[in-house]
Amino acid sequence: MTTNTATASLISTRVLVLIAAAIVINIVGGQINDALRLPIFLDSIGTVLVAVLAGPIAGGLAGLLTNLIWGLLTNPVAAAFAPVALVIGVVAGILARLGWFRTLWQAAISGVVIAFFLTLVAVPIQVYLFGGVTGAGSDFAVAYLSQVGQSLFGSVALTVFGSNIIDKVVTALIVWLLVRQLPQRLVTGYDYLKFSRA
Template identity: 30%
Template sequence: MKKIPSFKLSIVGLGIALNVIGTFTAFSLKLPILLDSIGTIMVSFLLGPYYGIITGLCGSIVSGITFDIYSLYFAPVQIFVGFFSSLVYNKGLMKDNKRFLGVFVISIFSSFIGAIIAAFVFGGITSSSSSYIVAILSNMGISKVLSVFIVQFLIDYLDRFVAVSLVILVILKIPNNIKQELINN
């Protein structure tokens, strides 16, 4: 088994903490965005998809067992966020105006999985404040699955755009010697 360098392990730990703090903040303040993937995206950009996925899954587990049981059920969404974040970042889709497309790619796949979980496991009602919008759309005659997907995508796109923008700002401030250390290990 290959030993994970402690520097990378520290970055993953920071990412998990960012996910949990973001989730707790959004959960406590009933924000319309989730803030649960800032750490996943950061780690995926810096270390690649494997570390990003691990970060997302661990963040969901910690949040799920401490204050938001729904986070456990939505852990598969973090797999897609971690994988596609790394993919679009490495393809250069997070630079300038391409960022809108890059966030779209991350959001469309993760929203699809999140909508399936929310619609079929929870009937569209979760701890997110967006459940109110799902109820309104459903009462307007839109199918439950489509209502959940529409809301999930809009919320996820906004959430991922905020997360990616914050992460890009942070990455730009990281000294080149530290970035090189991450690449070499």
């Protein structure tokens, strides 16, 4: 009973259900992106939304589990990047707590900060576990930057940051927009929201 009580006090049942829905929104976000044929990922809208509504622990959990479930369902490589998704949720939650999702510009800057921190975690995984590539189109950028004299570490860092910055800024702006538009009835009880609503 002790463990359960501890978990219950950390994350309420309502937030637990929100995290489950956010994981699915992350996965379905990829399908929406495919439909729009955008050169971004849109796979962390749910994670950032949970982080803004319920804080960094819930956000980190949503990100971590998204990649683990993705790995279980379709792509085992995604599971290796689960720590990156965790960092996205944690950093977004901390930024939300600091009030950096209140205005459009703050949300855009938050997207850049999230991209920076995810790069710090993604680069060592990509370099040491995968030799700098992932089998995606961005590998051409790694190859090009290596050819023009960048180290492998530098090439991967520039590529990861470059390919994520637009995605995370767009994600942060969408979440900012959603949070402003959601009816009060739906978001009552999410304690972290007061830090993000102007």
